[in-house]
Amino acid sequence: MNDPDFLRIGTEERDQALQALGDHFAKGRLPVAEYDERVSKAVEAETRADLRPLFADLPPPHPAVLVPHPIVPQPQYPMAPMPPNQPAYSPSQRYRxxxxxxxxLLPFGIGRFYTGHTGMAVAQLLLSFVGVGVIWCLIxxxxxxxxGGTDAQGHDLRW
Structure with missing residues (x-):
């Protein structure tokens, strides 16, 4: 059984078929009775082969499960060596x-001063006098x- 039409489909594929049928119905390509019949067949479909006749006489859009996806081998490229003067990635010296x-605990932007984000810290500090900054700091x-987050140099904070 190498034929992809006989692979079982799931709820996602059935939903795609129902959406495509709805698009065709909305554009007036299907009368109500025929739409109802095709929808019931799509809901009962178990394989791609069960869905294919429902769209044989309709123009695109078709559900993605019915569109053939050719398998194209991807070229394998060697990984570029890291420049000798480039330091390896290191996490931040600060802890999240x-x-x-x-x-x-100190909702005045102190944590952002600690991570080196002084602009955000000053904004939180100034807004804390209004009350909004305190909520912002807590969140x-x-x-x-x-x-987690990053420090001012963009390094990930440690645990």
């Missing part, structure tokens, strides 16, 4: 947990702890 906790601290 420290930056996040500083943002949460920023949670994000720093959860997802």
């Amino acid at each position: 947990l420290a930056a996040g906790l500083l943002q949460i 920023d601290g949670i994000i720093l702890i959860a997802r």
